[in-house]
Amino acid sequence: MSDINKAVLAYSGGLDTSIILKWLQDVYDCEVVTFTADIGQGEELEPARKKAEDYGIKEIFIEDLTDEFASDYVFPMFRANTIYEGEYLLGTSIARPLIAKYLVKTAEATGADAISHGATGKGNDQVRFELSSYALNPAIKIIAPWREWDLTSREKLIQYAADNGIQIEKKKGGGSPYSMDANLLHISYEGLELEDPWQQPGEDMWLWTTSPQNAPDKIEELTLTYAAGDIVAIDGKSMTPRQVMEFLNTAGGRNGVGRADLVENRYVGMKSRGCYETPAGTIMLKAHRAMESITLDREVAHLKDELMPRYAKLIYNGYWFAPERRMLQAMIDESQQVVNGRVRLGLYKGNVTVLGRESDDSLFDEKIATFDEDAGAYDQGDATGFIRLNALRMRIAAQKGRSV
Numbered sequence: 001m002s003d004i005n006k007a008v009l010a011y012s013g014g015l016d017t018s019i020i021l022k023w024l025q026d027v028y029d030c031e032v033v034t035f036t037a038d039i040g041q042g043e044e045l046e047p048a049r050k051k052a053e054d055y056g057i058k059e060i061f062i063e064d065l066t067d068e069f070a071s072d073y074v075f076p077m078f079r080a081n082t083i084y085e086g087e088y089l090l091g092t093s094i095a096r097p098l099i100a101k102y103l104v105k106t107a108e109a110t111g112a113d114a115i116s117h118g119a120t121g122k123g124n125d126q127v128r129f130e131l132s133s134y135a136l137n138p139a140i141k142i143i144a145p146w147r148e149w150d151l152t153s154r155e156k157l158i159q160y161a162a163d164n165g166i167q168i169e170k171k172k173g174g175g176s177p178y179s180m181d182a183n184l185l186h187i188s189y190e191g192l193e194l195e196d197p198w199q200q201p202g203e204d205m206w207l208w209t210t211s212p213q214n215a216p217d218k219i220e221e222l223t224l225t226y227a228a229g230d231i232v233a234i235d236g237k238s239m240t241p242r243q244v245m246e247f248l249n250t251a252g253g254r255n256g257v258g259r260a261d262l263v264e265n266r267y268v269g270m271k272s273r274g275c276y277e278t279p280a281g282t283i284m285l286k287a288h289r290a291m292e293s294i295t296l297d298r299e300v301a302h303l304k305d306e307l308m309p310r311y312a313k314l315i316y317n318g319y320w321f322a323p324e325r326r327m328l329q330a331m332i333d334e335s336q337q338v339v340n341g342r343v344r345l346g347l348y349k350g351n352v353t354v355l356g357r358e359s360d361d362s363l364f365d366e367k368i369a370t371f372d373e374d375a376g377a378y379d380q381g382d383a384t385g386f387i388r389l390n391a392l393r394m395r396i397a398a399q400k401g402r403s404v
Contacts, residue, residue, distance in 0.1 A: 040184025252279025
């Protein structure tokens with residue numbers, strides 16, 4: 001791609017992207033535009049601007065995308081109760097299409113020929129960034145330095161940084177820092193001792209959550225109000241999606257909620273061990289399922305559960321802008337029109353417990369469900385024919401000697 005005159009770099013100011021910025025200038029001899037997305041990572045982003053300026057960058061973009069991230073990406077995902085491989089709440093995965101969207105927009109606005117990212121050739125993020133970018137601009141050119149250079153380890157990157165006067169933060173005591181990703185939904189940790197699945201991470205690794213052992217000894221109760229599948233208020237106070245997540249991250253964090261240590265199957269084929277803190281997401285998943293439990297028809301709920309792993313895999317693998325994801329989203333959103341009401345939760349030492357749920361759209365009928373006299377609301381004798389009809393095929397098989 002020798003015809004590249006200008007490239008937009010997804011820039012954080014951290015180790016990888018600071019090196020990439022310098023590398024693009026040296027190897028591609030092109031003008032670099034930096035784009036930094038604020039998606040609620042809780043970090044001061046102005047240092048990234050200062051670093052970019054120090055490298056002579058003229059066009060520097062820093063965008064606050066936190067509200068859009070919460071309302072248009074995280075909340076739609078949680079309407080599906082999305083979780084990958086039973087544990088991962090997709091904190092990194094769901095952020096990538098949004099960043100890609102703005103990389104493409106910035107390239108178009110500045111007349112850049114290409115975009116560039118710091119995802120490695122072993123990971124999922126390269127796929128997510130690039131599938132999303134091609135979906136939005138099929139002609140865009142993409143520079144993925146990790147697939148081109150020979151800086152194939154953290155140690156080589158640090159040496160390159162030292163050789164080129166690039167300042168980086170190091171872990172206390174020296175050595176390479178964790179590979180971390182943070183946004184409004186989560187913070188993730190990879191690398192160092194985490195590459196050994198048997199090795200327990202140190203308590204000092206966790207940045208957002210109190211250790212469950214040290215969390216308060218009293219249950220903290222919250223009441224979440226839902227409208228069309230989304231949380232719209234907490235304890236009676238109306239909130240935007242962003243405010244909901246900020247509130248729940250704080251409440252969950254102080255109660256030790258949201259830690260996960262898992263080995264996942266990457267799209268590129270390898271297994272990867274990572275640790276995650278997702279306080280708000282953990283609470284949202286538990287509460288949403290509780291709200292759906294009384295408002296959704298049985299078969300609708302079961303169909304959602306059957307489709308959810310496919311939906312989760314689409315997000316994990318980078319297909320947020322694919323037509324099949326949009327089709328599933330339309331179905332999911334339609335199901336949420338009746339998911340209205342309130343859920344009462346208790347947070348206690350790493351646990352989220354449902355204490356109650358209520359809704360004007362509830363399908364729970366106490367007159368039918370009761371163990372007391374139901375005044376004829378349900379004829380228990382009807383179950384005899386129901387069971388015999390459902391057993392018919394097994395009875396026939398047994399008569400033919402095909403029983404277990």
